[in-house]
Amino acid sequence: MENDTSSQLQDEEKIALRDLLKPYILRWYWLILGAVVAVIIAWFFLRYSIPVYNTQSTILIKEVKKSTSSQPDMSVISEISGLGSMSTNSVDNEIEIFKSRKLMLSVVRELGIETSIFREGNIKDSELYKETSPFIVRVINENKKAAFPQEPVQVQLHGNEITLSSEFLPKKIITSFGKTISLPFGTYLIQKNPQYNFKKESDGNYKMQFMSGMSRTLGLLSQLSVKLVDDDATVILLGMNHSVPEKAEDVLKRLAIDYNRDASLDKNSEAQKTADFIEDRIRIIARELGEVENQKENFKVENKIADIASEAEISLQSISHGKQEQLENESQLELVNSLLGYMNNQNSYQVLPLNVGLTNPDTSSNIALFNQLVIERNRLLENSTPANPVVQDVTKQINSMRSSIVSSLQKTLSGLQIKRNNLLNEQNKVAGRISKIPLQEKLFRSIERQQNIKEQLYLLLLQKREEAAISLAIAAPKARVVDDPLTSGIPVSPKRQIIYLAALLVGLLIPLGIIYLIELFNNRIKSKKDLEKLLQGGTVIGELPRIGNDQPDIVQVNDLSPMAEAFRILITNMNFMLPKNKKGHVVFVTSSVKGEGKTFTSVNLALTLATPRKKVIIIGSDIRNPQLQRYNESRKGLKGITEYMYDQEIKADEIIHRSTFNPHCDVIYSGSIAPNPTDLLSNGRYQELVESLKDRYDYIVLDTAPLMLVTDSFLIVDTADVVVYVVRSEYTPKDLIDFANKQIYEGKIKNVGFVLNDVSNTEGGYGYNYGYGYGYSAKEKQSWWKKIFRF
Numbered sequence: 001m002e003n004d005t006s007s008q009l010q011d012e013e014k015i016a017l018r019d020l021l022k023p024y025i026l027r028w029y030w031l032i033l034g035a036v037v038a039v040i041i042a043w044f045f046l047r048y049s050i051p052v053y054n055t056q057s058t059i060l061i062k063e064v065k066k067s068t069s070s071q072p073d074m075s076v077i078s079e080i081s082g083l084g085s086m087s088t089n090s091v092d093n094e095i096e097i098f099k100s101r102k103l104m105l106s107v108v109r110e111l112g113i114e115t116s117i118f119r120e121g122n123i124k125d126s127e128l129y130k131e132t133s134p135f136i137v138r139v140i141n142e143n144k145k146a147a148f149p150q151e152p153v154q155v156q157l158h159g160n161e162i163t164l165s166s167e168f169l170p171k172k173i174i175t176s177f178g179k180t181i182s183l184p185f186g187t188y189l190i191q192k193n194p195q196y197n198f199k200k201e202s203d204g205n206y207k208m209q210f211m212s213g214m215s216r217t218l219g220l221l222s223q224l225s226v227k228l229v230d231d232d233a234t235v236i237l238l239g240m241n242h243s244v245p246e247k248a249e250d251v252l253k254r255l256a257i258d259y260n261r262d263a264s265l266d267k268n269s270e271a272q273k274t275a276d277f278i279e280d281r282i283r284i285i286a287r288e289l290g291e292v293e294n295q296k297e298n299f300k301v302e303n304k305i306a307d308i309a310s311e312a313e314i315s316l317q318s319i320s321h322g323k324q325e326q327l328e329n330e331s332q333l334e335l336v337n338s339l340l341g342y343m344n345n346q347n348s349y350q351v352l353p354l355n356v357g358l359t360n361p362d363t364s365s366n367i368a369l370f371n372q373l374v375i376e377r378n379r380l381l382e383n384s385t386p387a388n389p390v391v392q393d394v395t396k397q398i399n400s401m402r403s404s405i406v407s408s409l410q411k412t413l414s415g416l417q418i419k420r421n422n423l424l425n426e427q428n429k430v431a432g433r434i435s436k437i438p439l440q441e442k443l444f445r446s447i448e449r450q451q452n453i454k455e456q457l458y459l460l461l462l463q464k465r466e467e468a469a470i471s472l473a474i475a476a477p478k479a480r481v482v483d484d485p486l487t488s489g490i491p492v493s494p495k496r497q498i499i500y501l502a503a504l505l506v507g508l509l510i511p512l513g514i515i516y517l518i519e520l521f522n523n524r525i526k527s528k529k530d531l532e533k534l535l536q537g538g539t540v541i542g543e544l545p546r547i548g549n550d551q552p553d554i555v556q557v558n559d560l561s562p563m564a565e566a567f568r569i570l571i572t573n574m575n576f577m578l579p580k581n582k583k584g585h586v587v588f589v590t591s592s593v594k595g596e597g598k599t600f601t602s603v604n605l606a607l608t609l610a611t612p613r614k615k616v617i618i619i620g621s622d623i624r625n626p627q628l629q630r631y632n633e634s635r636k637g638l639k640g641i642t643e644y645m646y647d648q649e650i651k652a653d654e655i656i657h658r659s660t661f662n663p664h665c666d667v668i669y670s671g672s673i674a675p676n677p678t679d680l681l682s683n684g685r686y687q688e689l690v691e692s693l694k695d696r697y698d699y700i701v702l703d704t705a706p707l708m709l710v711t712d713s714f715l716i717v718d719t720a721d722v723v724v725y726v727v728r729s730e731y732t733p734k735d736l737i738d739f740a741n742k743q744i745y746e747g748k749i750k751n752v753g754f755v756l757n758d759v760s761n762t763e764g765g766y767g768y769n770y771g772y773g774y775g776y777s778a779k780e781k782q783s784w785w786k787k788i789f790r791f
Contacts, residue, residue, distance in 0.1 A: 019529065023519050030511040038507025042499050048123045051491035052241050055248035058482040059256055061094050061234045091234045094479075098226045098238065098259065105217045106262075107254045113247065114139050114216050115188070118152060120205040125152075129244045131195040134202035135162075135177065138189040142212060146185040152207035159203065162190055185210065220251060235482060245487035252485040263478035275468040282461045289454040296447050333420070336413045343406060363408045370401045525732045528756055534737040537744035538725065541577070541753035542570030544601065546729075546760050554631065554661055555604045567608040570724075570755060577722045577753055584694025587701045588720030590749075592708045592736040596728040597757035599627040602703035605724070610665035614698040617656065617666040621686075621716060622705040623677045626670035632660055640671025644689060645680040652692055666697070681715040690719045707749070708739055714748060723752040729759045 024031070097103060108114060115137040118125040128134075134157065149168035156163040164173040164181070175181045177192045196202070211219070225239040238255065242248035339353070353367075377394045384391055525531050528540050545562050547553050555564045578585045589602040599622075606618040619641060620628040629636045639655050659665040668689075674680050693700050702720065704713040717723065725740055743749045 023515050024512065027511070027515055030515065031508055034511040035504055035507035038503040038510075039500060042503035046494060046496055046499055049494050050124060050126075050243045052243050052493040053245045053248070053487050053489075054492045055240050055242065055245055055252060055485050055487040056483075057238045057252045057256070057485040058229060059236045059238060059259075060480045060482050061091050061236060062478060062480065091228065091236070094259075095226050095228070095236060097262075098236065098255065099221065099224065101214070101217055101221065103255065103258055103262065104221050104224070105213055106258045107251055108213050108216050108220065109139075110258070111250055111254055112136065112138055113251075114142075114211055114213050116209040116211075118207040118209065120154075120207055125207055127244050127247075128206075129247045131193070131197070133193050134196045136191050136193050137208065138191065139213070140180055140187040140189055142186040143184070144212070148185050148210050148212055148215065152209045155206040155208055157203050157206060164208075183210070185212075223248075238485075241492055249485035249487060253481075256479060256481050260477035260479055275465065278461055278465045278468055282458065282465065285454060285458045285461060289451070289458055292447065292451045292454055296451060299447060333413065333416045336409050336416065340406070340409050340413070343402070343409075363405065363412060366401060366405045366408060370398065370405060373398045373401060523733050523735070524730050525727055525734060525737070525756070526730055527759070530734070531727060531737070531754060531756055534734060534741075535754065536741040538740070538752040538754050540756060541573035541724075542566065542755045543759045544570070544597070544755060544757045546758050553600060553604075555607045557662060563604070564608065567604050570605065571608060574722060574724065574753055577751055579721060582721075584697060585699050586690060586694075586719050586721045587699060588704060588713075588717060588723045588749075589701060589726065590704045590713050590717075590723065591706050591726040591728075592732065592739055593706050594625070594709065596706075596726050596732055598706070598726045599630075599703050601724065601726050601755060601757060602701050603628070603631055606665050606699070606701040607659070607662045609699045609701070610659075610662045612664060615664055615666075615696065616699045616701065617668065617693055617697045618659075618701040618703060619668040619690075620670035621702045621713070623670045623674050623680070624705055624710060624712065626673065628667065628669050628703060635669065638669055638671070640669035641686065641689070642671035642674045642677075642680065644668075644671075645683060645685040646674070648685075652689055677710075677712050678715065681712055686716055687719055690716075707743065708736065717749055720749075721751065723749045725749075725752050725754045726757050727754055728757045731758065 117128045117133050117135070117137065119128055149166055151166065151168070153164055153166040153169070156165070160176045162175050162177070164175070169183070173181055173183075175190065177190060180187055180189045220240070223241050225237075225241075227237055227239075229235040229237050238252050240248040240252060242251075373394055377391060377398060380388065380391050380394065386392070386395070525534075528543055531540055544566050547563060551561075551563075555561075555567060574587070587605065589598055589605065591598040602618055606616045610616040618628070620626055621641065623640075623642050626640075635657065638657060639650065641655065644650050644652070644655050655668050655671070657667050657669070659667050680686075690700060690702075702716070704716070707713050727737070740749075740752075740754075744752055
């Protein structure tokens with residue numbers, strides 16, 4: 001007995017577990033689809049994400065004392081002497097120095113990496129650095145109070161032309177290499193990168209991320225890690241995670257250099273003060289020299305000269321050259337006038353002078369051709385007359401060529417006259433400039449003298465700065481680079497395995513969560529088990545399968561479809577509830593609300609019951625909302641139960657009609673919609689009709705109104721031998737089952753059998769998973785995946 005109880009409990013646990021997993025197993029393809037989509041998204045993320053590499057370098061710190069707990073006596077002595085804080089020279093302090101903003105800012109300034117340059121791509125932008133970047137950006141002056149753009153500035157490079165555009169900028173800025181540009185947040189200089197291979201295509205779209213030096217410093221510090229290699233050593237491990245390994249290596253190299261420089265500066269305060277003084281003087285002299293340069297530039301611009309001596313020499317040469325051109329021009333004018341006069345005074349068929357010195361080659365070639373034609377004409381006239389066609393043709397050519405030569409000479413004459421006027425004007429301008437040269441030279445020499453003084457002083461200060469730098473460099477460095485910066489070939493971010501694993505988990509969890517929420521908020525009856533759990537006074541006697549759009553909703557004669565077999569099973573179970581040895585069983589078909597398939601169940605139940613040995617009649621007892629007529633539209637308007645209850649003279653045979661679907665089934669339609677259905681159902685005529693039909697029919701199926709909506713069905717429920725209560729899968733709320741239980745408990749409906757309508761294949765019981773009927777199921781073969789995932 002105990003073994004049977006234990007076995008039963010185990011079976012119940014398995015069933016409960018199976019019910020719990022059923023929604024997930026039925027939607028197994030959701031999990032696969034979610035996992036596949038998540039992995040694909042992860043692949044695209046990895047494909048277009050920017051990899052970050054780790055660069056490391058080790059530095060040995062010399063001349064420091066390691067602060068450890070193994071030296072308690074020394075720390076006590078330091079505290080007693082009162083010099084503890086002053087004599088601290090631990091490697092921990094050096095680590096903090098490496099993390100300082102000041103040190104990193106000097107690295108940023110010296111490397112000139114305040115501005116990041118990106119190559120614009122279709123999906124992701126790639127950062128360019130050194131030989132991969134066609135240009136470099138130098139910061140001339142940074143406006144510390146100005147706001148920098150949050151988004152990168154668009155850059156279009158076409159040859160030497162650079163176009164900057166951004167919402168942050170008031171307008172597009174067009175510049176070229178080597179020219180300073182003034183932006184709202186500072187002054188910048190864009191130069192060609194000498195390390196870039198300009199044989200490659202450099203034109204295209206780029207982006208520049210402008211940042212202040214301090215902002216760039218903070219960004220690099222967030223990527224920098226500084227720690228001890230070992231607690232007992234003074235070797236520091238510098239690490240940096242960055243998407244551009246070359247930039248990270250340069251930063252770490254420069255970090256060590258600047259650290260040593262600052263350490264040396266601490267040791268050489270006097271030399272540093274000298275260097276600072278020299279630096280201040282250099283800045284002052286540089287500013288003054290710039291002002292003198294501006295004066296010199298303005299003077300040249302205002303007077304439109306580049307070099308006074310050169311300008312004077314050029315002016316004198318211009319006068320000499322102008323006079324020479326004037327003489328040549330006059331000579332050409334005289335030659336042209338002479339030729340025109342010669343041609344006007346001579347016969348049209350005489351040879352013209354050729355090599356007289358004309359500079360126009362076209363005119364000279366035309367004269368040579370003219371002379372050849374004249375000679376040819378004269379030769380022809382020696383043996384023929386002027387009327388000869390050949391002579392006439394040559395004569396036409398001579399006349400045409402003569403006109404062309406005259407026209408060319410006239411054009412040449414006009415051009416020479418214009419040139420003569422231009423030469424005279426130019427000679428006058430040059431003479432005016434020469435007269436101003438002495439005064440300009442005097443003023444320019446005064447400016448140039450100041451410039452030479454400033455330049456000599458500037459060069460002297462530069463020399464002194466180098467001497468001070470040498471004296472600072474004499475001191476031994478405080479740190480020594482043990483290992484130069486080296487970048488790992490494997491990116492530290494994103495990690496492919498973790499990304500794929502996380503994507504797979506998310507791809508599974510999201511469908512699981514959706515399925516869980518769907519089941520959590522589902523308040524509909526779905527399966528027979530759901531209905532059985534809620535029932536308190538009835539049993540489930542049948543399940544009706546869901547009808548597809550291409551399937552008939554009427555059971556045909558000799559029908560072997562799953563729907564027909566479902567109704568046969570329903571009839572079998574229903575017969576066990578009916579009294580034995582009684583004719584004229586009354587089957588009361590109802591539901592809680594509209595839309596649960598009550599009329600569908602009534603019609604097909606009656607058609608399935610009707611056989612040559614069993615006569616069946618179905619009565620449309622829902623006289624408020626008749627539905628039977630929808631299965632045969634042609635019978636709308638026929639007399640029905642309403643007319644029978646209203647008119648005492650109407651006989652039962654007048655309202656009975658033969659079904660068009662089954663000859664063994666008769667129908668009594670609802671008839672007209674009555675204004676007082678409750679009064680009609682209470683007058684006793686309905687009960688009389690049912691009693692009279694029991695002797696004529698084996699089954700009387702009553703298609704009634706929903707119990708929850710109206711009271712009509714309660715008025716005639718006493719006539720029923722069995723109540724078929726229809727519940728629709730995925731439609732009927734679970735709360736409505738409480739209403740049915742209450743009616744059963746109060747005795748308003750008796751001998752109730754529930755039918756679950758519109759059951760999907762996934763929610764159906766044994767019959768729907770394996771097929772109804774020997775003939776039907778024998779023809780249908782299940783695929784392997786259905787066998788695996790069936791539940």
